[in-house]
Amino acid sequence: MIKMLLLHTAIINISLICIFISIFTCECCSQESHEQTGSKNDLAGPAGHLKPLGSAKDKLPIDVVHQYLSPIDFFANYVYASKPVVFKGVAKTANAFQYWTDNYLADLPDSLSTIVDVEYNKKENRLDPSMDMSLTEFFNRYKNEDIYLVTDVPTHLRKDVPVPKSLICQEVLKKLVATVMWISNGGTKSVLHNDDVDNINCLYSGKKEIIFIDYKYRENVTLDKFLGGYSSVDIDEVDLLKYPGLTQVEFHYAEMSAGDCIFIPYKWFHQVNSYHRNLAVNLWWAHDAKMLPTPTNCGSPDLEMSLADVTLKDELEADIEIQDPASDMISLVMAGGQFSLSNLTEYFKTYPSLTSLTWTDECDRIIENIFRLMDNNNDGVLVKEDIIDQIETIEDKVEFNSNVIQDILLMENGQKLREELLQYLEKEKIDQTKKEEL
Incomplete structure (x- = not known):
């Protein structure tokens, strides 16, 4: 009788262990499956990820x-x-x-x-x-x-x-x-x-x-x-x-x-x-x-x-007046000048070729990029020591960012000239209509 009771207890314990193992294994499998699915989703990325340029959008x-x-x-x-x-x-x-x-x-x-x-x-x-x-x-x-x-x-x-x-x-x-x-x-x-x-x-x-x-x-x-x-x-x-x-x-x-x-x-x-x-x-x-x-x-x-x-x-x-605020600014710093972020912003705003530019938040972000590139020790003051050892590595990046500001100005000026040309064309059209009426 005792043997039968011990055997019965052993069977119950084994069953409980199996159930526990089964539950634990399923949870692990579920977790692993979830992690794998999440990984695949990460690899999938947004529509068009790892596909040819522009393939996921109507053009x-x-x-x-x-x-x-x-x-x-x-x-x-x-x-x-x-x-x-x-x-x-x-x-x-x-x-x-x-x-x-x-x-x-x-x-x-x-x-x-x-x-x-x-x-x-x-x-x-x-x-x-x-x-x-x-x-x-x-x-x-x-x-x-x-x-x-x-x-x-x-x-x-x-x-x-x-x-x-x-x-x-x-x-x-x-x-x-x-x-x-x-x-x-x-x-x-x-x-x-x-x-x-x-x-x-x-x-x-x-x-x-x-x-x-x-x-x-x-x-x-x-x-x-x-x-x-x-x-x-x-x-x-x-x-x-x-x-x-x-x-x-x-x-x-x-x-x-x-x-x-x-x-x-x-x-x-x-x-x-x-x-x-x-x-x-x-x-x-x-x-x-x-x-x-x-x-x-x-x-x-x-x-x-x-x-x-x-x-x-x-x-x-090609008969274009070239002014380069970035090069001039770097020369000022190398000559001992210094800039805070606000000073640098004001420098670009008042640079002779940029005074007519409509200043925007984008322009502020560009100046912040330039400042971060040059302020090597992140102390908020741009001086010669910040750039003297890295001038060759940052000069192209600084010039690139500076050129974007000049590009924005050129786009603005182009729109103004476009309005002039459209007015000219409209006047020409009116004059032609008058001639035909006569």
Whole structure:
């Protein structure tokens, strides 16, 4: 009897132990499952995380026109409005569109002696070195290698590239700073970047897709490569946990076919993908919100020009008054001056080229960024000792932030000039109506 009682008690104890183990195991499994699910959710991130740039959002279209606009229309409605536009089919009459086959370009006598810049890796990495080779050698190699050409348009080819009619104005031509030729066998992908110039890009062969982000989203787009004005974000697998600002922006999209040209506004962020045998030329001009390209200022509206007819100036020589508050401020500090945050803010507010700027909270945040970059010991006073040992590492970052303030001013000035041009156009329209009535 005692044995039976002991056996019964043992069975009960074993059962209780099993139940306890079962409950504990389930709870652990549940906890582990929850942790794994949470981990997966973290990896999933926001919509579009680890996917191509802009893939999770509907993209806004870009304006399309089927002829070049007059300079006044172009600057009023696009340049000073800070708005991209596709000029559909306007480049099909160019010699570059009609004649620039690989054989034609490679066999020109000057191509053998013309040395061009060639980039490695069709997925752009601006840290990779470039190489030099003759234009003829490039055409013999590029279809079988992971290389593409990015170089100044060679002198002997410039006569084949017309200047876009929207830029044929004396006020504008003196601002032209560079022209670049791009050639690949397709599959190239640029980094996400912006440019310190305005740009018209004409495609003579292939197809391009361009994703844009308006410069108004500048606080949401991280350009962590200050010197080159680009982002290190992987455009094929965008890490939205590392770059959360990209979840807050609107994306615009443009598609180009051979014969199209596109205007890329000053400072707009963009990323370009190219397909098939791809050949394009772009023309950059210095963004200067002082030009009024009216018919009176522009000269003959029927003038035709090629790149061979224009003089390209260095950006710093393109008749623009250059003032650099960041460099001047650093020089003051290195000479023994000192700044508190409020002093630094006042310095920028009263800097001669910035006095007309509408100061905003964004401007305050930019000055705070500059101050934090330079105040090495975080004591609230910026002096020479704070920067003397780190000047080479912070100078680009300080200048980058300072330039944003100047960009905001240029945008404001552009809007003012846009209003002037629109008033001019409206007056011209009224005058024309009166003439027709008479």
